[in-house]
Amino acid sequence: MAGKCQICGKGALSGNKVSHANNKSKKISKPNIQSVKTLSPSGGHIRMHVCTRCIRSGKVKKVS
Numbered sequence: 001m002a003g004k005c006q007i008c009g010k011g012a013l014s015g016n017k018v019s020h021a022n023n024k025s026k027k028i029s030k031p032n033i034q035s036v037k038t039l040s041p042s043g044g045h046i047r048m049h050v051c052t053r054c055i056r057s058g059k060v061k062k063v064s
Contacts, residue, residue: 002033002049007059010051037063 004011017027032052040046
């Protein structure tokens with residue numbers, strides 16, 4: 001599965017996981033990327049890797 005949204009370019013974020021004892025270790029937060037079949041400008045079907053926020057906001061027309 002792709003690591004970036006093909007519409008908005010949203011990718012992984014890095015930060016620190018902080019314990020109760022204030023120990024810090026690196027963590028990675030990945031976006032919820034879904035594989036969606038959409039219509040291409042030429043009229044055919046293409047498969048795109050898109051975040052759920054773009055699907056919900058209507059930036060991508062989902063085809064069943």
